[in-house]
Amino acid sequence: MRRIISLSVARKKVIKLSAIFAMASVLGMLLTANYIGSLNSDNQPDSTVSSVGHGDVNTLKTALDAWRENYEAKGGNAEVLRLLLGYSKAQSSLYTQGHAQFQLNLKTGEVIFQTKGLDAGQYDLWLIDSLDQPIQSKVDDNALKIGSFAVENGKGGLEAQLERSKLLGFTLNSIVVSKAGQSPLENTVITGAPDLMHKLYYADKPWLTTAMGDFKDIKPDASMPFDFLLPKAAHADTLSDLTPVLGALVAQGRQIFHKETFNGNGRTCETCHRADNNFTIDPNYIMKLPPNDPLFVAETNPALADLENPVLMRKHGLILTNVDGPGIDVFRSVSHTLAMATTIKSELLADGGEFAADETMANATGWSGDGAPGSGSLREFTLGAVAQHMPKTMARNAGVDFRLPTEAELDAVEAYMLSLGRSKDYPVYQLTFNDPLTEAGKDLFDTKTNPKDASGAPILGKTANCNGCHQNAGGRSSSTKANPTRNTGIEQMKIHPARLLKPDMAYDGGFGTSPAFCGADAPDEANCFGDGRFNTTPLIEAADTAPYFHNNAVSTLEEAIAAYNSDAFNTSPGHLSKGTDRTVKLDSTQVVAVASFLRAINALENIRMSDQLDNQARQINNNATAREIARLGREENQDAIQVLKEGVLGNSWQAVLRLERAAYFQNLAQLAPVRALRNSMLNQAMAQKKQARELIASCDPSAIPAATVVVPPAELQYTCREIGL
Structure with missing residues (x-):
């Protein structure tokens, strides 16, 4: 239970302080003209900062850099657009395990398309232009057929040459495969589309030399005659710095994420990803x-009785998904959406990854x-979530049960x-924790493998072997610097x-849709789909997200943590990652x-985020x-208090006292009637949090x-200064 400071006491303090500030204002001794300009009503529009909440444009830029590196490693570049296609829960007419790769040479107009897993038959490949329209609004004028192809033995493909003169005024917003002779609006089999990352990457391609640098006065590349096909980030070619564009985009996305129901059943993205609960939900x-x-x-x-299992949702926080296809009910917890910029990149074989299938993830x-x-992109995650969790009826008909x-x-x-x-991620090896129990835990955590005796046998009980998959307590492999998938x-x-x-709940086979044996109670037949692997979650936020x-x-x-002592882990494929015995x-x-x-x-992360807010x-x-933003900052501070108190041993009690003092000032800030007073309270809260942080740990670069x-x-870890130490 979070500790809440008495608001009645806080109100008395605010009244007293308000009087002092008002008197000072009258006398002209404290409030300057700048302060007076800040005494706005609640309805006055804000012209200073976009309200991005927990969002941070710098975090988005980091995600863009990671995406660019991964995209180019998979064969995409300034000359070649590369897209993945797959089944879309929101758009495909029927379920299929088929997937495909689409490649367009922006210099020559050459198209190379290859698909696997589709049923045998004849298919058509389409380019779709649906810019500024709902995605399902595909009409004949906005669809261009590239060609037809046959699928035999699960494989098919085509090569084609686009004619520039026939494409003028056309913008490629998605790729669709339909059954031969049928409209892509009426029969979408698999689909894929450029996402925000593609649009920024191909916005006159300054990324290749300047990352997030100057977009001004860059002329279209005449050597890329098909470049005009690609959708671009809004106004990116007219701004010298993308920060304002991205800031406005994040603020808009925040409103959609928390408020937009898409004409469905009343749910929003926030329904399961609550900002005041670390962007997840749990039974409590x-x-x-x-x-x-x-x-x-x-x-x-x-009409929605089958949308969830209320008992499993209320008692165990599990949400019904159909990740293995319609009619296959898989129940999963709600993963938080924090720090996705650090884990969005999947492993590549060339970098030491273990699984070729990981390269198929967008x-x-x-x-x-x-x-x-679809291709597994974050863009399509949103599409799938709308269809899965927000429909008015279980028919899930786009345009009727929800809008895309x-x-x-x-x-x-x-x-x-x-x-x-x-x-x-945090620079773990540079941190020294003031509590010796916490420091001992850091040393156990920040190792990759067991030490060995003279014979080469592992010595157990000396290390926790966490660093290999959770470098710096994040969700990146220490080998590949990307997000690993493991069967643990x-x-x-x-x-x-x-x-x-x-008891009849389906086993969760993790990645993939191939039939597999997942449960000991059904030894004679496949009882799940997948190869047992799951993404590695970051652990910096773990104490907050039980x-x-x-x-x-x-x-x-x-x-x-104790689960990794169990036979379940120590006999799993994950304990032998890359042939190394990682028994715990x-x-x-x-x-x-x-x-x-x-x-x-x-x-420490709660305090950093609280200060940011x-x-x-x-x-x-x-x-x-x-x-509203100050309230979110207070919630983060309360989370820091909560996670430290839950530890009982090694709970940094002196830091907790400072954080509780900070919470007191944050409550006063919530009640402050004017910006000057609010900022004074927030400054004092931040000073208390600084002391708390230094009581928890020190940092030596x-x-x-x-x-x-x-x-x-x-570039993958914060500096000591960036985390306030």
């Missing part, structure tokens, strides 16, 4: 929601990389999600709490130590907007890492 949070909350539409609307999204339909987002809305939501949370045996744990309530794993199998941080054997005191470390680093609130003129620590490139 669900318990406090009112009965008419849109989350409960399966209970209140008979983005590493969801719990298993295939949470998004426009291209502009998809861009904005993608920008917002990629701007949330951290842009980098979670589905093989001896008791699945939700399955006790629903319960744990894709199925909410355990409730506490200590239980989640920690005793109870070591589990507590690792948990203490994760709580401390989570608290407080700083944002300080720059906003509009009182209502500033109070010149620290020499231990021989067992794999140090990441500097």
Whole structure:
């Protein structure tokens, strides 16, 4: 339970301080003309800062850089547009496991298309222009047939040459495969589309030399005669700096994410990804929601009775998904959307990745990389979420049960999600925690493999072997610097709490849709789909986001750490990653130590984010907007208090006292009637948080890492200064 300061006491303090400020204003001794200009009404428009909430344009820029690196490693470049196609939950007429690659040479107009997994038959390939229209508004005037192809033995493809004269005025917004002779509007089999990243990348291609640099006065490249086909980021070619464009896009995406229902059942993206609960939901949070909350539409609307399993949702925080196809009910927890900029990149074989299938992911999204339909991009994740979670009826007919987002809305939501949370991981080896238990946990965590004895056998119980998949406590591999997928045996744990309530619940096979054997109770037949692998989640936010794993199998941080002591992990493929034995054997005191470390680093991130929100609130003129952002900053500070107190041992009690003092000033800021007073309170809150941070840890940029620590490139981790230490 979060500790809330008495608002009655706070009001008395505000009244007293308001009187002081008012008197000072009259006497002209304190408030300057700038302050007077800030005394706005709640309805006055804000002209200073876009309200991006937890979003940060710098985090979005980091995501764009990571995307560019991954895109070019997979064969995309300034001359060649490369797109992936797949089944779309929102747009495909029938379910299929088919997928494809589309390649367009912007210099020559040559198209190369290859597909696998489609049923045998004849198909047509289309270019679709639906700019500024709902995606389903594909009419004949906006569709250009490239050619036809046959699929035999699961494979097919075509090569074609585009004619520039026939394409003038056309903008490529999506690629569609339909059954031969049928309109792409009436029969979409698989589809794919350029997302926000493509649009920014191909906005006159300054990325290739200047990253997020100067877009001004760049002339169209005459050597790329088909470049005009590609949709561009709004106004990107007229601005010398993308920051204002991206800031406005993030702010727009925030409004859509939290408010837009897409003419569906009343749910929004925020229904499951709550900003005041670390962009996720859990049973305790669900318990406090009112009965008419849109989350409960399966209970209140008979037409949607099959949309969720209310018992599993309320007791275990599990949401019904159909990641393996219609009619296959898979229940998953709601993964938070923080720090996606650090985990959006999937592993590549060329960088040391283990699985070729990972290269088919446009983005590493969801719990298993295939949470998004189609190519697996974040753009298509939004499309799939609207169709899966927001329909008026279970028929899920686009245009009837919901409206599909426009291209502009998809861009904005993608920008917002990629701007949330951290842009980098923490410099763990440079941190020294003031509590010795926490420091011991850091040392256990920040290793990659077990030490070996003279015979080469692993010595167990000395390390936790976390660094390999969670470098710097994030969600990146220390080898590939990308998000790894691993089978860590979670589905093989001896008791699945939700399955006790629903014994016939499908096993979750993770990545992929191939039939597999996942559960011991069905040894003679396949009882799930996938190869057992799941995305690696970042751990900096772990203490904030219980319960744990894709199925909410355990409730506490200590239980989640102890799961890696179990036979389920130590006999799983994941414990032998890259042929190295990563068996974990920690005793109870070591589990507590690792948990203490994760709580401390989570608290540091809470404080960093709280300061970011407080700083944002300080720059906003509009009182209502500033109070909203300041409230989010207070919530982050309360989270820091909560995670430190939950540890019991090694809980940095002195830091907690400073954070509680900061919460007091944040409550006063919530009640402040004018910007000057609000900012004064926020400044004092930030001063208290600074003291708390320094009581938790110190940071030495010149620290020499231990021989067992794999140090990441500097651009992937914060500096000591960036985390306030």
